[in-house]
Amino acid sequence: MGMVSHHPDTNTLLEFAASSLPAAQSVVVSTHLQFCSECRQRLAQLESLGATMFEDAEPVDINPDLFDNVLARLDEVQEDRAANDANASTMSWTVKQIRKGNLDELPWKKVTRSLRIADLGDIDGAAEFSLYHIAEGGRIPQHNHSGTEMTLVLQGGFSDESGSYHAGDFITREAGDIHAPTALPGGDCICLAVLESPLRFTHWHHRWLSPLLQLRAG
Numbered sequence: 358m359g360m361v362s363h364h365p366d367t368n369t370l371l372e373f374a375a376s377s378l379p380a381a382q383s384v385v386v387s388t389h390l391q392f393c394s395e396c397r398q399r400l401a402q403l404e405s406l407g408a409t410m411f412e413d414a415e416p417v418d419i420n421p422d423l424f425d426n427v428l429a430r431l432d433e434v435q436e437d438r439a440a441n442d443a444n445a446s447t448m449s450w451t452v453k454q455i456r457k458g459n460l461d462e463l464p465w466k467k468v469t470r471s472l473r474i475a476d477l478g479d480i481d482g483a484a485e486f487s488l489y490h491i492a493e494g495g496r497i498p499q500h501n502h503s504g505t506e507m508t509l510v511l512q513g514g515f516s517d518e519s520g521s522y523h524a525g526d527f528i529t530r531e532a533g534d535i536h537a538p539t540a541l542p543g544g545d546c547i548c549l550a551v552l553e554s555p556l557r558f559t560h561w562h563h564r565w566l567s568p569l570l571q572l573r574a575g
Contacts, residue, residue, distance in 0.1 A: 361393045361525035367403075369529075370396065374404050381477075381486040381551040385507045385527070388549060392525030460511075460547060463488060471495025471540075485552040491515060491540040499537035504553030506530040513546035515539060 365373070365386055372378045373386045390397050463475040471492040480486050491497065493513070507529055514523040517536035522528055530536070532554075540546035 361389075361395065361523075361527075363522060363526040363528055364393060364396050364399075365389065365527050366529070367399075370400050370403055374400060379480070379551075381480040382507055384486075385509050385549055385551055388511070389509050389525065389527045393527075460488065460490075465490065469495075472497060485550070485555065487550055489546075489548045489550055491538065491546045491548075493540050493542060493545050495546075496537060496539040499535060501535040502530050502532055502552070502554065504532055506534075506550060506552045508548050508550045511547045511549055513544045514541040515546045515548070516541060 369378070369382075369386060373383060376383075378386065390400065460475075463477075465473045465475045465488075467473050472495060473490040475488040475490070477486045477488065488511075489497070491513075507527070509528075510522050510524050510526045512524055514521060514526075515538040516522070517538045519536065521541065523541075538546075
């Protein structure tokens with residue numbers, strides 16, 4: 358694997374270590390860790406620091422209602438787990454395909470001549486959890502974001518107004534960011550992305566694409 362140049366920030370790694378990231382975002386971070394020895398080392402350091410802080414913490418008095426609250430929360434977790442079993446099973450299968458490189462087995466949907474999308478399911482309420490396949494030299498029309506987007510380059514690379522990205526690079530876009538990714542020469546680009554809110558195309562003659570991007574592949 359080549360050199361990885363773009364990484365999750367420390368807060369994202371801390372949330373990942375604490376298992377507090379939403380499931381789809383956790384998949385993106387976990388997959389990045391397979392590319393990036395630097396982030397694996399950073400994560401190990403954060404986990405070690407957390408364990409040390411826990412050992413050094415002063416004991417505190419426990420609220421007598423805590424046990425009942427924990428039991429109530431466990432009941433809620435069981436209900437949530439039952440409701441999400443199908444999605445969890447789908448995501449587990451999908452992640453295995455991604456990690457094995459079996460991307461042709463996924464439910465690809467053609468959006469434009471140079472863009473295909475494989476929807477990976479409705480996970481944790483994310484607006485979109487998908488794979489993007491951009492043909493070499495192809496371009497996703499300029500769009501902005503109304504929420505956070507996490508993207509991981511799995512194969513090939515792309516460029517936008519902020520720079521160039523290659524396999525293993527982890528990119529975060531925040532609400533209000535505007536860009537138009539273009540696949541780099543040398544091969545097709547495949548990215549794993551999770552969006553909090555749907556994309557919004559900035560030019561009127563591309564806005565017909567928005568409903569297509571929000572349709573679930575089936």
